[in-house]
Amino acid sequence: MTAPAAQPLLSVRDLRIVFDGRHGPLTALDGVSFDIAPGEILGVVGESGAGKSLTGTAVIGLLDPPGRVAGGEIHLAGQRIDNLPAEQMRKLRGRRIGAIFQDPLTSLHPLLKVGDQLVETILTHLPVSRTEARKRALDLLKEVGIPAAETRIDHFPHQFSGGMRQRVVIALALCAEPSLIIADEPTTALDVSIQAQITTLLKRLCREHGTAIMLVTHDMGVIAETADRVAVMYAGRIVEIGPVQEVTRRPSHPYTAGLMASIPSVHVRHEHLNQIDGAMPRLNAIPPGCAFNPRCGRAEPFCREHKPGLPMTGHAAACHFPLKEAVHA
Amino acid sequence: MLDQASTLAPARAAGDDIILDVEAACCRFDVSAPALSRLISKEPRRILRAVENVSFTVRRGTTFSIVGESGCGKSTLARMVVGLQRPTEGKLSFRDIRRADGTIGPPRVQMIFQDPYASLNPRWRVGDIIAEPIRELNLRADEAAIQQRVGDLLETVGLSRTDASRYPHAFSGGQRQRISIARALATEADFLVCDEPTSALDVSVQAQILNLMVRLQKEFGLTYLFISHNLSVVRHMSDDLAIMYLGRFVEAGPAEQVFTRPQHPYTRLLLDTIPDVERPNRERRPMSGEVPSPISPPAGCTFNPRCAQAADRCRVERPELRKLGNVEVSCHFA
Numbered sequence: 001m002t003a004p005a006a007q008p009l010l011s012v013r014d015l016r017i018v019f020d021g022r023h024g025p026l027t028a029l030d031g032v033s034f035d036i037a038p039g040e041i042l043g044v045v046g047e048s049g050a051g052k053s054l055t056g057t058a059v060i061g062l063l064d065p066p067g068r069v070a071g072g073e074i075h076l077a078g079q080r081i082d083n084l085p086a087e088q089m090r091k092l093r094g095r096r097i098g099a100i101f102q103d104p105l106t107s108l109h110p111l112l113k114v115g116d117q118l119v120e121t122i123l124t125h126l127p128v129s130r131t132e133a134r135k136r137a138l139d140l141l142k143e144v145g146i147p148a149a150e151t152r153i154d155h156f157p158h159q160f161s162g163g164m165r166q167r168v169v170i171a172l173a174l175c176a177e178p179s180l181i182i183a184d185e186p187t188t189a190l191d192v193s194i195q196a197q198i199t200t201l202l203k204r205l206c207r208e209h210g211t212a213i214m215l216v217t218h219d220m221g222v223i224a225e226t227a228d229r230v231a232v233m234y235a236g237r238i239v240e241i242g243p244v245q246e247v248t249r250r251p252s253h254p255y256t257a258g259l260m261a262s263i264p265s266v267h268v269r270h271e272h273l274n275q276i277d278g279a280m281p282r283l284n285a286i287p288p289g290c291a292f293n294p295r296c297g298r299a300e301p302f303c304r305e306h307k308p309g310l311p312m313t314g315h316a317a318a319c320h321f322p323l324k325e326a327v328h329a
Numbered sequence: 330m331l332d333q334a335s336t337l338a339p340a341r342a343a344g345d346d347i348i349l350d351v352e353a354a355c356c357r358f359d360v361s362a363p364a365l366s367r368l369i370s371k372e373p374r375r376i377l378r379a380v381e382n383v384s385f386t387v388r389r390g391t392t393f394s395i396v397g398e399s400g401c402g403k404s405t406l407a408r409m410v411v412g413l414q415r416p417t418e419g420k421l422s423f424r425d426i427r428r429a430d431g432t433i434g435p436p437r438v439q440m441i442f443q444d445p446y447a448s449l450n451p452r453w454r455v456g457d458i459i460a461e462p463i464r465e466l467n468l469r470a471d472e473a474a475i476q477q478r479v480g481d482l483l484e485t486v487g488l489s490r491t492d493a494s495r496y497p498h499a500f501s502g503g504q505r506q507r508i509s510i511a512r513a514l515a516t517e518a519d520f521l522v523c524d525e526p527t528s529a530l531d532v533s534v535q536a537q538i539l540n541l542m543v544r545l546q547k548e549f550g551l552t553y554l555f556i557s558h559n560l561s562v563v564r565h566m567s568d569d570l571a572i573m574y575l576g577r578f579v580e581a582g583p584a585e586q587v588f589t590r591p592q593h594p595y596t597r598l599l600l601d602t603i604p605d606v607e608r609p610n611r612e613r614r615p616m617s618g619e620v621p622s623p624i625s626p627p628a629g630c631t632f633n634p635r636c637a638q639a640a641d642r643c644r645v646e647r648p649e650l651r652k653l654g655n656v657e658v659s660c661h662f663a
Contacts, residue, residue: 047531047532047533047534048531161619162399163619164619191398191399191558191620192398192558192560192599192602192603192604193398193598193599193602193619193620194619195602195604196602196603196604197617199604218531218532219604220532220606221603221604221605221606222604224604224605224606225604225605248606258533259532259533260606262532262533262535262536263532263536263561263606264536264539264561264562264564264565265561265564265565265607266560266561266564266588266600266603266605267607269564269565269584269585269588270565271543272540272543273536273539273540273565274536275533275536275537275540276533276536277537279501279503279504279534
């Protein structure tokens with residue numbers, strides 16, 4: 001478990017993302033703040049529409065209109081990056097922040113050999129010759145565990161299986177030795193046996209290169225096995241953040257507790273699964289006060305009026321009546 | 330061993346009466362190049378063996394699950410059961426049963442699909458989607474009775490009667506899956522084939538749908554053939570279970586026994602590699618390699634290239650499914 005370093009690698013403060021729609025602006029992210037230390041894996045978990053992918057997209061500067069950053073700051077190693085001009089952001093992307101997306105087939109150019117794609121990326125970011133770039137591409141493919149890399153380097157993406165393709169995408173993200181990788185559902189499209197191979201690979205790379213990873217996924221199991229810390233998102237806000245063992249074992253926010261209880265176990269068979277009734281509110285109908293109050297068993301009238309804040313401590317929950325006292329408000 | 334097995338037998342299900350009997354079902358697809366190109370390049374025919382020699386029975390009122398990775402043939406098997414795909418060899422037969430409405434005949438079979446965004450017609454109102462099978466099969470005499478039935482079905486699956494006039498886009502993923510279930514129940518189905526019914530849903534919603542399915546099974550005595558790649562979901566739902574690998578069953582038997590004492594190396598590896606919230610830092614080895622192509626499966630035991638225990642015999646001789654107590658396993662070393 002990484003202790004919070006003196007200077008975080010990535011620091012996001014009060015990030016607010018707004019989509020301007022026909023019926024007025026919709027706030028998709030509201031006051032999201034978190035840090036990632038160098039070499040740390042931060043898991044970001046939540047249901048579809050909670051804003052977890054959007055957070056990753058904003059960090060990497062790929063937010064598409066009508067979405068826009070309406071407030072807050074993003075700092076990478078002390079440098080503010082959310083207001084950089086597009087051209088500078090483009091140079092930073094790939095060089096200092098890498099990205100891995102869910103579907104490896106759409107992240108690769110289908111008409112270019114994987115070697116050429118790697119070489120092109122390396123040449124864009126690093127001052128090396130073509131021969132050196134190709135050597136580096138080969139080393140990267142070996143490093144991510146592609147067998148017979150010498151021949152595979154000249155194959156097209158369609159000649160690889162899903163798991164192997166995701167390894168190529170990881171190699172592509174590693175090209176310029178970025179200090180941060182945004183991995184958005186990197187294992188969701190893969191089979192369980194391959195999933196374990198990829199998470200093991202990510203963990204190893206993170207350890208060996210000191211790369212920090214922001215791992216966005218809806219799978220609590222993947223987070224529990226891969227991440228150091230986890231941020232749980234609900235309706236555009238972080239509701240709980242802390243060391244992964246603490247959050248999964250002793251959840252403090254009623255939503256996290258409900259989420260954990262609704263995961264069926266492989267070890268014991270229960271007659272009935274715990275369920276959180278209802279669904280996450282739509283962006284245009286987020287209730288006042290705590291967004292979770294209509295589904296929460298512990299909600300009091302106070303929760304319907306006052307939005308709880310998220311304290312910036314080790315393990316914190318945005319809740320007026322958290323499930324345990326360890327939270328320092 | 331037998332005594333222990335009988336105590337493990339599912340308590341919730343009524344039946345020992347068999348509802349579906351599958352005997353040595355095979356499904357092969359011809360994926361050869363066109364005849365002329367084959368002739369020119371002297372290539373042989375290429376046959377994809379999606380399902381090979383699969384036999385099992387499903388007892389009424391219980392859940393039989395089929396687990397496996399992509400491409401193992403589980404969806405092809407499901408399609409054969411609902412009749413969307415003809416078996417190349419072998420036989421699938423439904424037994425006559427006394428249905429809920431008192432008539433006797435084979436069970437009415439319906440399917441629930443994985444993606445609730447693709448399986449509902451976006452241009453139809455929910456009421457019409459659910460009423461279609463009732464109208465098609467003339468299950469109700471007049472329009473008022475149909476509307477009554479649609480309203481009842483919506484309430485059964487946890488939606489409100491007024492939802493009938495809305496379109497699918499107004500519903501979330503979980504609610505859409507409830508609509509799919511209502512549509513399947515509209516035919517007074519006895520047997521539901523569920524192909525990854527919760528894979529497209531978030532965990533908290535998944536729990537709602539699984540609980541609903543368990544409740545409906547108890548209420549209407551439904552039989553489920555449940556296809557999934559998610560072992561925890563399967564553990565929660567199943568009475569019986571089969572693990573599929575490259576078109577064949579490698580292990581099959583009562584779910585409780587397969588989970589507590591997995592005997593095939595593939596089953597053990599699967600159980601070992603799934604991400605686990607409860608025991609995140611356990612010692613584990615990720616399974617090496619990938620699923621080979623079903624067009625040219627390895628000789629001998631199809632799992633041998635990925636198996637740590639594989640010996641020379643495994644590379645030559647294919648293990649048959651052998652009965653060990655209540656569980657069938659195809660492994661030379663089980």
